[in-house]
Each structure stands twice: as C-alpha cells, then as structure tokens.
Amino acid sequence: MENKTDTIYIHRILSGDKGAFAYLVEKYQDMVYTLACKILGNKEDAEDAAQEVFVKCYRALKNYNGHASFSTWLYKITYNHALDILKKNTGKRHTIEWKSELEPDMMQHQYFDEKIDLKEIQLLLKEAIHHLSSDDQVIITLYYYEDLPLRDIAEIIGIRENNVKIKLYRIRSKLMELLKSKNEIISILNL
Amino acid sequence: MSHKINIDDLIKNMVKEDGLETPPDGFLNKVMSSVVAANENPVAYKPLISKYILAAIFSGVVLIVFFIFGSGYQSKGNYPYLENLLNGIQAFHFNLEIPAYISYIVSSALIMLMIQAVLISGLYKKMHR
Numbered sequence: 220m221e222n223k224t225d226t227i228y229i230h231r232i233l234s235g236d237k238g239a240f241a242y243l244v245e246k247y248q249d250m251v252y253t254l255a256c257k258i259l260g261n262k263e264d265a266e267d268a269a270q271e272v273f274v275k276c277y278r279a280l281k282n283y284n285g286h287a288s289f290s291t292w293l294y295k296i297t298y299n300h301a302l303d304i305l306k307k308n309t310g311k312r313h314t315i316e317w318k319s320e321l322e323p324d325m326m327q328h329q330y331f332d333e334k335i336d337l338k339e340i341q342l343l344l345k346e347a348i349h350h351l352s353s354d355d356q357v358i359i360t361l362y363y364y365e366d367l368p369l370r371d372i373a374e375i376i377g378i379r380e381n382n383v384k385i386k387l388y389r390i391r392s393k394l395m396e397l398l399k400s401k402n403e404i405i406s407i408l409n410l
Numbered sequence: 411m412s413h414k415i416n417i418d419d420l421i422k423n424m425v426k427e428d429g430l431e432t433p434p435d436g437f438l439n440k441v442m443s444s445v446v447a448a449n450e451n452p453v454a455y456k457p458l459i460s461k462y463i464l465a466a467i468f469s470g471v472v473l474i475v476f477f478i479f480g481s482g483y484q485s486k487g488n489y490p491y492l493e494n495l496l497n498g499i500q501a502f503h504f505n506l507e508i509p510a511y512i513s514y515i516v517s518s519a520l521i522m523l524m525i526q527a528v529l530i531s532g533l534y535k536k537m538h539r
Contacts, residue, residue: 237446241438244438244442248441249430249431249432252430252431252437253430262431266434266437269433270437270444274441274445277448278448341420341423345424348421359421360425363425363426364425364430391418395417398417
C-alpha cells in the first residue's frame with residue numbers, strides 16, 4: 220500500500236509536479252536524517268547530507284526502475300552519499316567487517332535472567348547502542364525501527380543477506396554481554 | 411524481580427520508543443529550494459568515452475587490418491579498386507614491412523580495447539543510475 224502511494228507521487232513528479240516531491244521529503248526526511256546522523260556522527264553534516272540526498276534522489280528519479288521499494292532505493296542513496304562525505308572528511312576508507320562462515324543457531328532468540336528493573340535495562344541498552352559502530356547502528360535502525368527485511372538491508376548496505384544475519388547476531392551478542400556485565404556491576408553495588 | 415527477557419524484543423521496544431532524529435525547522439523548504447535550483451540547472455552527464463574517440467579507435471582498427479593485408483598482398487587482378495587502395499596504402503607507408511605478429515597483436519589489442527570501452531561505459535551508467 221505504502222509502495223503504491225509512493226509510486227503515484229513519483230509519477231506526478233516525473234510529469235512535472237515538483238510540489239509532489241515535498242510529500243516524499245516529508246515522509247522520509249526523518250529516516251534519511253537519522254541514517255546520516257548515525258554515519259556522520261554530527262547533526263550539521265547530517266543535515267547537509269540529507270539535503271543533498273534528496274536533491275540527488277530528485278535528479279535520479281527518472282532512473283528509478285521500481286525493482287526495489289522507493290524507501291530502499293532512497294536509503295541506499297543516503298547510505299552511499301553519507302559514506303562519500305565521511306571519506307572526504309576523514310580520508311579513511313569505510314570497510315564493513317563480516318565473517319564468511321555461518322555460525323550455528325543464528326536466529327536463536329537470546330534470553331537472560333534479569334534481576335534489575337526493566338527500565339534500567341532499557342537505559343543501559345540505549346547507552347550501549349550509541350557506542351556501537353555506525354554500520355551496526357544503521358542496521359539496528361533499519362531492522363528494528365523500519366522493520367525492513369534482511370534482503371532490503373543487504374541491498375542498502377551493499378553486502379549479502381547472510382552477512383546481515385551474521386551482523387545482527389553479533390550485535391545482539393555484544394549487547395547481551397554488555398547488559399550482563401553491567402547487571403553484575405549493579406548487583407554488586409546494590410549489595 | 412527475576413524474569414527471562416528476549417533481547418530482540420528489548421532492542422525493538424527501545425528503538426521504537428527512542429524514535430528517529432528530526433531535522434531542524436525549515437529543512438523541507440531548503441530541500442525544495444535546492445530541487446527548484448537543480449531543475450533550472452540540470453547536470454549534463456558526459457559519456458565515459460566520447461563517440462569521436464570510439465570512432466577514432468574503430469578507424470584505427472580498420473587501418474591496421476588494411477596494413478596487415480597490405481604488406482604482403484598478392485595481386486590477383488580481380489579487384490582493381492582494392493588493389494589501387496592497397497597500393498596507395500603501401501606507398502604511404504614507404505614499403506615499411508610490419509611483421510605480421512606485431513600487426514596481429516596491435517589489432518587484437520585495439521579490438522579488445524573497443525569492446526572493453528563499450529562494456530565499461532555500460533557498467534558505469536548502471537552504477538551511477
């Protein structure tokens with residue numbers, strides 16, 4: 220349904236209705252800005268990047284073939300553009316670490332016993348997520364907030380679907396370990 | 411209070427509650443102004459390899475092929491125009507004998523370059539769609 224609405228507006232834009240583009244900007248500006256923030260780490264650069272992304276998107280709209288959803292296509296432009304800016308600013312090449320072999324039970328849900336307040340866990344989790352790498356934060360946002368399928372996330376970041384699965388597993392494990400270690404500290408302090 | 415917690419649900423709830431970052435006020439207006447400006451000054455994309463260079467490469471290949479057949483051509487008397495052309499080419503290069511293997515190498519390299527130029531040009535257009 221969402222795709223159909225976007226398609227209608229894209230046709231209007233391609234027919235010359237520039238105002239229709241404002242609908243798409245309003246709809247996706249938060250996510251584009253958030254992704255840019257996660258990669259660039261600063262709001263001023265992210266704002267400029269997000270603006271440039273929408274201009275790029277407008278210029279490239281005639282080449283949008285509809286194979287992927289518009290949101291996936293837009294987020295891919297955002298990701299690549301933010302990385303270009305990062306490379307220009309820092310001069311570093313951006314590499315994504317991934318393992319080549321599949322670990323067992325990749326999608327097994329991870330549980331742990333918690334003896335502290337749930338709200339406190341969420342605060343710890345929030346802090347822990349902000350300390351993850353920019354790629355991990357992007358994956359978390361796309362998977363947990365936007366509910367994008369792994370295939371689309373793989374398309375956006377430019378890695379294989381299997382590697383996205385591996386990265387998600389590693390993110391969960393990292394956060395689990397962090398929560399467990401924080402929980403032990405809190406338990407000790409509360410004695 | 412001790413209970414089992416699913417880390418997946420925890421992350422999802424936390425991320426949803428935290429929400430997304432919001433761009434500053436006036437972002438939409440800035441974007442639309444840039445879009446209007448972009449519309450008035452469209453970016454002209456140049457092809458990776460221009461048509462003229464491709465035509466020059468193709469002509470070079472054709473000339474090389476002529477040289478290959480021209481250096482050791484035996485007149486059979488059935489194609490007078492072709493003989494005249496080849497005699498002219500032979501006269502132009504002052505009877506310089508180019509070894510056949512060098513001619514084959516150069517012409518193969520030029521043909522390969524032309525094919526690659528077309529393929530790379532297509533790939534470049536696809537990447538920057």
